[in-house]
Amino acid sequence: MVELEPVIGIEIHVELNTKSKVFSSSENGYGFRPNTKINVIDLGYPGTLPTVNKEVINAGIKIAHILNCQINKLMHFDRKNYFYPDNSKNYQITQSRTPIGYNGYIDINVDNNIKRIGISRVHIEEDTAKSMHLNTKTLLDFNRAGIPLIEIVTKPDISNAKEAMIYIETLRRLLLYIDVSDVKMEEGSMRCDVNISLKPNNSNVLGTKVEVKNIGSISNVGQSINYEIARQKELILNNIIIKEETRRFDEKNNATILMRLKEKGNDYRYFPEPDIPLIELDDNWIKDIINTIPRLPSDRYSNYIKLGINEVVANKLIQNKELCDFFEELLSLEINYITAANILTTDVAGYLNKNNINIRKTRLEANNFGRMIDLLDKNEISSKMAKELLNEIIDKGMNIEELIKFSNKKIINDKDEIISIINTVLNNNKESIVAYKSGKDNVLKHLMGEVMKITKGQINPILANELLLKQLNSFEY
Amino acid sequence: MNKLMDLTIIEINNKLKNKEIKPIDLVLEVFDNIEKNKELNCFISLNKEEAIIKARQLEHVEVDNILFALPIVIKDNIITANLRTTAASKILDNFIPIYDAAVIKKIKAKNMIIIGKANMDEFAMGSSNQTSYYGSVLNPWNKKLVSGGSSGGSAVAISARIAPLALGTDTGGSIRQPSAFTGIVGLKPTYGRVSRYGLIAFASSLDHIGPMTRNVFENALLLNVISGHDVNDATSSNKECEDFTRLIGHDISNFKIAIPNYYMSTIIDEEIRGKMLNVIKIIENKGGTIVYVDIDYIDYSVPLYQIIALGEASSNLARFDGIRYGYQAKQYISIDEMYEKTRSEGFGEEVKRRLMIGAYVLSGENANHYYNKALKIRNAMKKSFDSIFENYDLIIGPTTTSVAYELSSEYNDELKSFFDDILTIPSNMSGNPTISMPIGFNKNNLPIGMQITANYFEEAKIYQLASLIESELNLELNPNKKEV
Numbered sequence: 015m016v017e018l019e020p021v022i023g024i025e026i027h028v029e030l031n032t033k034s035k036v037f038s039s040s041e042n043g044y045g046f047r048p049n050t051k052i053n054v055i056d057l058g059y060p061g062t063l064p065t066v067n068k069e070v071i072n073a074g075i076k077i078a079h080i081l082n083c084q085i086n087k088l089m090h091f092d093r094k095n096y097f098y099p100d101n102s103k104n105y106q107i108t109q110s111r112t113p114i115g116y117n118g119y120i121d122i123n124v125d126n127n128i129k130r131i132g133i134s135r136v137h138i139e140e141d142t143a144k145s146m147h148l149n150t151k152t153l154l155d156f157n158r159a160g161i162p163l164i165e166i167v168t169k170p171d172i173s174n175a176k177e178a179m180i181y182i183e184t185l186r187r188l189l190l191y192i193d194v195s196d197v198k199m200e201e202g203s204m205r206c207d208v209n210i211s212l213k214p215n216n217s218n219v220l221g222t223k224v225e226v227k228n229i230g231s232i233s234n235v236g237q238s239i240n241y242e243i244a245r246q247k248e249l250i251l252n253n254i255i256i257k258e259e260t261r262r263f264d265e266k267n268n269a270t271i272l273m274r275l276k277e278k279g280n281d282y283r284y285f286p287e288p289d290i291p292l293i294e295l296d297d298n299w300i301k302d303i304i305n306t307i308p309r310l311p312s313d314r315y316s317n318y319i320k321l322g323i324n325e326v327v328a329n330k331l332i333q334n335k336e337l338c339d340f341f342e343e344l345l346s347l348e349i350n351y352i353t354a355a356n357i358l359t360t361d362v363a364g365y366l367n368k369n370n371i372n373i374r375k376t377r378l379e380a381n382n383f384g385r386m387i388d389l390l391d392k393n394e395i396s397s398k399m400a401k402e403l404l405n406e407i408i409d410k411g412m413n414i415e416e417l418i419k420f421s422n423k424k425i426i427n428d429k430d431e432i433i434s435i436i437n438t439v440l441n442n443n444k445e446s447i448v449a450y451k452s453g454k455d456n457v458l459k460h461l462m463g464e465v466m467k468i469t470k471g472q473i474n475p476i477l478a479n480e481l482l483l484k485q486l487n488s489f490e491y
Numbered sequence: 492m493n494k495l496m497d498l499t500i501i502e503i504n505n506k507l508k509n510k511e512i513k514p515i516d517l518v519l520e521v522f523d524n525i526e527k528n529k530e531l532n533c534f535i536s537l538n539k540e541e542a543i544i545k546a547r548q549l550e551h552v553e554v555d556n557i558l559f560a561l562p563i564v565i566k567d568n569i570i571t572a573n574l575r576t577t578a579a580s581k582i583l584d585n586f587i588p589i590y591d592a593a594v595i596k597k598i599k600a601k602n603m604i605i606i607g608k609a610n611m612d613e614f615a616m617g618s619s620n621q622t623s624y625y626g627s628v629l630n631p632w633n634k635k636l637v638s639g640g641s642s643g644g645s646a647v648a649i650s651a652r653i654a655p656l657a658l659g660t661d662t663g664g665s666i667r668q669p670s671a672f673t674g675i676v677g678l679k680p681t682y683g684r685v686s687r688y689g690l691i692a693f694a695s696s697l698d699h700i701g702p703m704t705r706n707v708f709e710n711a712l713l714l715n716v717i718s719g720h721d722v723n724d725a726t727s728s729n730k731e732c733e734d735f736t737r738l739i740g741h742d743i744s745n746f747k748i749a750i751p752n753y754y755m756s757t758i759i760d761e762e763i764r765g766k767m768l769n770v771i772k773i774i775e776n777k778g779g780t781i782v783y784v785d786i787d788y789i790d791y792s793v794p795l796y797q798i799i800a801l802g803e804a805s806s807n808l809a810r811f812d813g814i815r816y817g818y819q820a821k822q823y824i825s826i827d828e829m830y831e832k833t834r835s836e837g838f839g840e841e842v843k844r845r846l847m848i849g850a851y852v853l854s855g856e857n858a859n860h861y862y863n864k865a866l867k868i869r870n871a872m873k874k875s876f877d878s879i880f881e882n883y884d885l886i887i888g889p890t891t892t893s894v895a896y897e898l899s900s901e902y903n904d905e906l907k908s909f910f911d912d913i914l915t916i917p918s919n920m921s922g923n924p925t926i927s928m929p930i931g932f933n934k935n936n937l938p939i940g941m942q943i944t945a946n947y948f949e950e951a952k953i954y955q956l957a958s959l960i961e962s963e964l965n966l967e968l969n970p971n972k973k974e975v
Binding site (some may be wrong): 054105281288290 | 570576578583586588589590592688690691696723725802806810811812814816830850853855
């Protein structure tokens with residue numbers, strides 16, 4: 015029997031985090047009082063004209079680049095004409111014929127196998143206003159109107175829910191790394207539409223596709239794909255013809271629900287936006303922008319492995335972009351990176367989680383932290399002390415050396431000082447010396463405990479142990 | 492005694508400087524003129540209170556520029572803050588803008604006084620000013636005739652000597668054609684020379700704002716004020732500011748001037764051709780050379796215009812939907828019905844007809860058949876203009892094929908209204924600057940206009956030739972003075 019094979023393509027809209035909107039100088043932000051971040055351009059007032067925010071073009075170049083796209087060096091905008099209350103001009107300025115990026119790909123890691131997902135296009139467009147439906151009325155918030163969007167469209171290269179989810183997660187992380195968006199699906203700064211169809215595995219002809227629009231989380235993407243595959247299989251097996259339609263994912267019922275059938279010949283009357291001249295992206299412009307792109311997660315990961323950091327720790331680092339950026343800063347210092355990575359992913363990560371704070375919002379500073387790692391690595395402080403000191407330097411941003419001085423927490427490493435402490439202990443425990451001489455080894459533990467007690471643990475334990483043995487052996491009873 | 496509005500700008504400026512007159516004298520006379528010429532219907536909204544306040548304020552301000560305190564008329568598709576702006580449409584009948592167009596800011600910066608908003612064809616769609624929601628504008632040379640359009644109100648305000656300065660807009664000839672019909676000087680600058688920010692768009696790639704005045708020199712003065720780069724208009728040029736009067740009076744004996752054969756063909760009224768031949772003689776007498784040439788595709792200008800202008804218009808006018816501003820239908824049960832009723836009731840017949848044609852030429856496959864092909868022909872026409880200017884200084888020809896015609900309730904002759912613009916459309920397509928200036932009258936004492944087109948950003952050269960012809964012809968252009 016012929017197997018049915020899913021064919022999946024994904025369209026993602028990402029809201030960029032530029033300071034202002036794409037075609038006006040209004041502030042680009044989320045969570046403000048409705049209609050407070052607007053101007054006459056966002057409202058589509060008569061006589062207003064768009065001007066292009068260069069930062070949006072730059073973000074487009076970055077995204078096109080990390081998705082290995084060709085870049086359209088001579089591009090224009092187009093008008094997509096349709097009437098809708100959230101669309102203030104009743105046309106949307108978008109890129110139809112000359113997307114900033116096209117014909118790219120992204121490699122994703124599926125169970126340690128690399129799968130290449132084709133990217134057909136990356137283009138710039140403006141967001142619409144937000145509609146809120148209240149009983150019989152609809153309210154419009156134009157704060158969102160004109161926020162820059164980048165639309166990223168894959169080729170139909172995705173085969174199952176797992177790949178789809180990994181694709182989105184990988185893309186999300188990349189976008190976070192190049193700092194073009196906060197990519198929060200729950201706040202709508204990353205929105206996902208999935209196209210799913212089935213075809214016999216021995217055929218090259220694609221089946222009729224169904225679009226599931228505006229899915230609110232990565233796990234829901236997985237669920238809607240699985241649901242659609244099952245639903246469509248059932249229809250095909252029952253010889254029911256699948257219609258081209260738009261559905262949405264309903265979280266309560268864990269199912270996709272029909273929104274509308276796709277109208278044939280939906281006519282957006284696209285034509286080149288006459289208010290914006292052709293934009294020429296010369297090679298220097300593109301090069302300058304690409305040079306600002308930081309090291310990407312996959313490159314960082316392989317570098318960490320090379321540095322001897324284990325896979326679990328390396329993964330933990332790249333999963334937390336801010337922590338990872340902090341670690342990248344540490345790489346310019348001459349310290350033990352393995353120790354640094356370990357402390358970052360355990361103690362520091364723990365602190366951040368507990369206080370629900372981003373490392374950039376704390377007073378932790380790379381140089382200071384690096385010196386602490388160095389002291390720890392040279393046994394000048396113990397790991398227990400490091401843990402205590404860490405809280406202080408994260409909280410208060412205090413200089414590590416001053417902190418040690420201030421809290422008297424430096425480890426005793428001086429040989430003479432250690433010997434004098436040991437002698438004091440031995441003087442107070444003469445019976446233990448006798449016991450030791452008579453071969454009772456557990457006495458050694460007791461004596462070390464005494465040394466630790468006197469010094470409150472702030473002594474180099476290896477050196478202390480070594481010197482204690484030496485002192486004990488030197489007694490001639 | 493001469494009326495102030497019959498004086499030249501230099502004379503008025505001197506009187507202001509000498510304190511012989513005050514700004515308020517100018518303003519009061521203008522409003523008196525408006526009152527006396529009410530039947531011409533050249534205004535939609537007046538700015539009387541504000542103008543008087545402004546004039547009083549200016550009494551305490553030093554006369555610091557030649558256009559100081561001069562009254563100016565603004566076509567009603569140019570946005571003026573706190574002053575009703577309707578584009579002569581019912582759909583904007585209640586629209587009071589909250590910002591100023593770039594040109595209005597410049598005018599205010601020179602302490603000029605805005606006296607009102609001029610009547611026009613609805614959304615600048617028309618060439619006889621009969622599509623206005625506020626009624627037709629009458630021609631001061633013969634009140635049974637059209638003023639031309641779409642900047643008819645601006646043209647008549649100048650022609651009737653109501654005010655000395657006006658702004659018009661030109662998408663297919665809307666400054667030049669009414670200028671020709673009323674015997675005034677109107678310039679469509681180079682595309683990008685004057686910011687379009689705040690011009691209610693008709694066809695973005697063809698729309699221009701330009702000066703309309705009684706004579707050539709004053710036209711150049713007004714262009715000095717309104718031109719210049721604007722960061723709010725991405726299509727605005729960053730050419731340096733210049734003094735457009737600087738070549739006036741200079742010799743033209745080295746000028747090589749082209750006349751397209753098409754512009755002297757039999758589609759042109761014989762009397763108009765006669766006046767053109769007269770001008771040719773003047774130029775040749777002054778040592779200039781005249782050569783007849785052909786420009787590719789200029790005979791396609793009307794269909795080109797219908798496709799490009801109306802395609803763009805169908806998109807530009809989509810924003811008038813009753814949601815955020817303007818007219819909204821009273822009763823509806825769905826959003827679609829609201830759109831339909833608002834736009835059916837708010838737009839006039841000519842506008843609706845043009846929007847439907849525009850939507851049609853952009854729909855589906857039509858975009859390839861019509862719109863994209865039209866863009867190619869437009870480009871070829873542009874190149875043909877460029878090649879003419881490799882060899883010639885200027886191109887001349889008549890502005891219109893006929894003089895002003897009779898007002899009629901039968902203005903719904905859709906083809907007529909497009910063919911009025913057959914000679915003016917080419918320079919909207921190419922973006923070249925073109926002036927229309929009076930060169931005489933026909934046997935019925937109706938003004939005849941001539942166009943002068945220059946290479947991009949060479950408006951100063953246009954003024955150089957226009958001013959020479961103006962002084963050689965020395966016509967009486969005040970309809971109030973001329974005996975019929």
